[in-house]
Amino acid sequence: MSRPPAIENQKRKPYxxxxxxxxxxxxxxxxxxxxxxxxxxEVNLQEIINAIF
Numbered sequence: 001m002s003r004p005p006a007i008e009n010q011k012r013k014p015y016x017x018x019x020x021x022x023x024x025x026x027x028x029x030x031x032x033x034x035x036x037x038x039x040x041x042e043v044n045l046q047e048i049i050n051a052i053f
Contacts, residue, residue: 018050 019027024046034041 015050017053019046019053024049 027049028045031045
C-alpha cells in the first residue's frame with residue numbers, strides 16, 4: 001500500500017479517498033500547465049483534486 005499523501009494544510013486530516021503521492025505522480029502530467037502569463041498559481045492542485053473526489 002502506498003503512503004498517505006503529503007497535504008498542504010497540516011490541520012486537515014487526510015481522507016481515505018485522497019490521492020496517494022504515487023497516484024498524484026501519474027495524474028499530474030495530464031493536467032494543463034500554467035501558460036506563463038496572468039496570475040501565478042497559488043493553489044495546490046492535488047488538494048483541489050482531493051476535494052473533487
